[in-house]
Amino acid sequence: MLRDVVSDAYRNVIEALRTVTLWLEKGLNLVFTQKYNPLYYHGALPNFFLWVLYLSGLLLFAYYVPTLEGAYNSVNYITSRIPSGALFRATHRYAADAMMIFVLVHFFRVLFTDRYREYRILPWITGVLLITVMFIAGLTGYMLIWDADSVALTFRTMELLNAIPVIGPSVTALLIGGQQITDYTLTRYMFLHFAIPSSMLFFLWWHYLRITRPVTNAPLALNLLMFGGLLMFCGIFPVAIGQAPPVNLSDMAFIPQAIKDVDWLYMFPQGFLVTGKTIGFAWLVTLGIPLGMLLLPYVQSKQFVGQFAQVVSDNCTGCSLCYHDCPYEAIEMHDRDDNTKFKRIAVVDVGRCANCGLCVGACAFKAIEIPRSQTPNVFAEIEAAMARAEAAPV
Amino acid sequence: MATAPKKLNIIAIVCERSVNFDKKLNEQNQIKECPNVTVIKVPCSGQIQPSMIEAPLKAGADGVITTGCRIGDCYYREGNKFLRERLLGERQPKLRATVDRKRLQAYWLSALEFGQFTQMASSFSAYLETYESATTG
Numbered sequence: 247m248l249r250d251v252v253s254d255a256y257r258n259v260i261e262a263l264r265t266v267t268l269w270l271e272k273g274l275n276l277v278f279t280q281k282y283n284p285l286y287y288h289g290a291l292p293n294f295f296l297w298v299l300y301l302s303g304l305l306l307f308a309y310y311v312p313t314l315e316g317a318y319n320s321v322n323y324i325t326s327r328i329p330s331g332a333l334f335r336a337t338h339r340y341a342a343d344a345m346m347i348f349v350l351v352h353f354f355r356v357l358f359t360d361r362y363r364e365y366r367i368l369p370w371i372t373g374v375l376l377i378t379v380m381f382i383a384g385l386t387g388y389m390l391i392w393d394a395d396s397v398a399l400t401f402r403t404m405e406l407l408n409a410i411p412v413i414g415p416s417v418t419a420l421l422i423g424g425q426q427i428t429d430y431t432l433t434r435y436m437f438l439h440f441a442i443p444s445s446m447l448f449f450l451w452w453h454y455l456r457i458t459r460p461v462t463n464a465p466l467a468l469n470l471l472m473f474g475g476l477l478m479f480c481g482i483f484p485v486a487i488g489q490a491p492p493v494n495l496s497d498m499a500f501i502p503q504a505i506k507d508v509d510w511l512y513m514f515p516q517g518f519l520v521t522g523k524t525i526g527f528a529w530l531v532t533l534g535i536p537l538g539m540l541l542l543p544y545v546q547s548k549q550f551v552g553q554f555a556q557v558v559s560d561n562c563t564g565c566s567l568c569y570h571d572c573p574y575e576a577i578e579m580h581d582r583d584d585n586t587k588f589k590r591i592a593v594v595d596v597g598r599c600a601n602c603g604l605c606v607g608a609c610a611f612k613a614i615e616i617p618r619s620q621t622p623n624v625f626a627e628i629e630a631a632m633a634r635a636e637a638a639p640v
Numbered sequence: 641m642a643t644a645p646k647k648l649n650i651i652a653i654v655c656e657r658s659v660n661f662d663k664k665l666n667e668q669n670q671i672k673e674c675p676n677v678t679v680i681k682v683p684c685s686g687q688i689q690p691s692m693i694e695a696p697l698k699a700g701a702d703g704v705i706t707t708g709c710r711i712g713d714c715y716y717r718e719g720n721k722f723l724r725e726r727l728l729g730e731r732q733p734k735l736r737a738t739v740d741r742k743r744l745q746a747y748w749l750s751a752l753e754f755g756q757f758t759q760m761a762s763s764f765s766a767y768l769e770t771y772e773s774a775t776t777g
Contacts, residue, residue, distance in 0.1 A: 265751075265752070268750050268751055268752050269752065271710070271713065271750065272750060272752055272753070275710065280710055280711055280712055280748070281711075281712075283712060286710075286712030286713055287712075359715070360715075361715065457717070459717075459718065567732055567733070571686075571718075571722060573716060573717040573718045574717075600716060601683070602683060602684050602686065602687070602715075602716035602719065603682065603683050603684050603686065603687030603716075603719075604684060604686035604687065604716055604718065604719050604722060606687045606689065607684075607685075607686045607687045607688055607689055607719070607722060607723065607726070608722070608732075608733070609689070609733075610689070610690075610691075610732070610733035616683070616687070618683060619682050619683050619687065621689070621692075624653075624680060624682060624692055625692070625695060627669075627680045628651060628653075628680060628692065628695050628696050628699070629695075629699070631649075631651055631668075631669070631678040631680065631696070632649070632651075632696060632699040632700065632701060634668055634678075635647075635649040635678070635701070636700075
C-alpha cells in the first residue's frame with residue numbers, strides 16, 4: 247500500500263531527526279547541565295519573551311502617536327529623547343525575533359521527537375494558530391514605525407491582499423481603514439498590534455487545555471541568561487530608525503519600493519515581492535507553510551488504534567492518584583453506585599488517552615492497565631528472569 | 641570457609657525510549673556486555689510501580705536498576721519525574737521504606753547513552769559484590 251510506504255519513509259526520516267536532536271541535547275547537557283538545558287524548556291522560553299514584549303511594549307505604547315505626521319517623529323522621540331528609549335525599542339524588536347526563533351525551536355523539537363500527533367493534535371493545531379497570530383503581530387509592529395520601510399511594507403502588503411479574488415479590496419480596506427492611507431491607517435495598525443498579541447493569551451490557554459501541568463516557565467537562571475543575551479544583542483546592534491516616510495502618499499512616484507531592512511522571520515511574503523518573486527509565489531509560500539504544518543500529523547499512520555487505559559473496576563478504590571498524575575487530563579473521577587464500599591471510580595477519556603501507562607505507575611491497587619504492557623506480564627517477566635538466574639550454573 | 645563468588649543477578653526495568661537495547665541483548669534478555677543484568681522493557685519509566693522494584697528484590701535479586709529518559713525530556717511529559725519522586729518518597733505510591741536502597745539505582749539517560757549505562761551498571765555490580773560480602777560477613 248502506498249499509504250504504508252509513505253508512512254514508513256516518513257517515520258524513518260523523523261527517527262533520524264530525533265537522533266540528531268538527542269545528540270544536540272547531549273551536547274547542550276554538557277554546557278548547561280540537565281537542569282538548565284534550554285532544549286528542555288523550548289516551550290517555556292517563548293513565553294518569557296512574550297512577557298518581555300508585553301512589558302517593553304507598554305512603554306513604547308505610552309509615547310507612540312498613531313497619526314501620519316506624528317508616528318515617525320514619536321518613534322524618533324522614543325529612540326533619542328526618552329532615557330533608555332532606544333534600549334526599550336531594541337528590546338521589543340529583538341525579543342520578537344527571539345520569540346519566533348524559540349517558537350521554531352519548539353516546533354522542530356516537537357516534530358522531530360514525534361510529539362505532535364494523535365492525542366497531541368489540539369496543541370499542534372493551536373500551535374500553528376499561535377505562530378500565525380504571532381506572525382501578524384510582528385508584521386503590524388514593523389508597520390507602526392512608519393519610516394520609509396514601513397510605507398514600503400504597507401504597499402507590498404496591500405498588493406498581496408488586493409490579489410485575493412473577490413474579497414481582496416475589502417480586506418485591504420479593513421487593514422488600512424478605508425480606501426486610502428490616512429491617520430486611520432495607523433490607528434488600525436495600533437489596534438491590531440494591541441489586539442492580536444493580547445489574543446495570544448487566549449490561544450495559549452487553548453494550547454495548554456489538554457495538558458495537566460504545562461511547563462510555562464523556565465528556571466529563573468535560564469530566563470536571566472536569555473534576558474542578558476538579549477540586552478547584549480541590543481547593545482551591539484542598536485535599532486536605528488529608517489528614512490522619513492514620504493509626505494505625499496497619493497503619488498506613487500514618491501512611494502519607496504524596496505524594504506531596506508527585511509526581517510525574514512516576519513515579512514517574508516513582502517520580502518519575496520521586493521526580491522522580484524511573483525505575488526502568486528508569495529501567497530503559495532505564505533499559505534503553504536501553515537497548511538503543511540496542519541497536514542503533517544496525518545502523514546504517519548496511527549501508533550495505537552483503539553487502545554487506551556482500562557480501569558479494572560473490581561480493584562479501583564477511587565483514590566484518584568491516577569486522576570492527579572495523568573499528564574493529559576484523560577482520567578475523570580465518577581461517582582459509583584455498584585454496591586461496593588468505594589464511592590468513586592476512575593473513568594478514562596478515550597480520545598485523550600496517550601497509552602503511556604503513567605496511571606499504571608500511579609496505581610497501588612492494580613486497578614488500571616494499558617493493553618500494550620500489562621502489569622501481570624511485567625511481574626511474570628520479572629519472575630521468569632529470577633527463575634532463569636536460579637537455574638543458571640554459578 | 642571460602643565459597644565461590646556468587647553470580648550477581650540484577651534486574652533492569654527500563655523505559656523503551658530511554659537507553660536503546662536493540663541488538664544488545666541475548667535471547668534471555670540479558671545484556672551481552674554484562675550478562676548479569678536482565679532487561680525488562682516498559683513503555684515509560686512512569687509505568688514502573690514501586691512494587692515492581694520490590695518484587696525482584698524479594699525474590700532474591702541482588703540489585704534493581706531503573707532507567708528513564710533525561711529529566712526534562714520525558715516523551716509522556718512526566719514519567720521519569722514521577723518515578724524519581726516515588727523512589728525518593730515524595731509521591732504516592734512511594735517505594736516502601738523496607739526496601740534496601742543500596743540495592744537500587746535509577747539512571748536518567750537518553751537513547752544514545754548505552755555506553756554510560758553499561759559503565760554505571762558494571763560499577764553498580766562491583767559495588768553490590770562488596771556490599772554482599774560485607775552484609776553476609
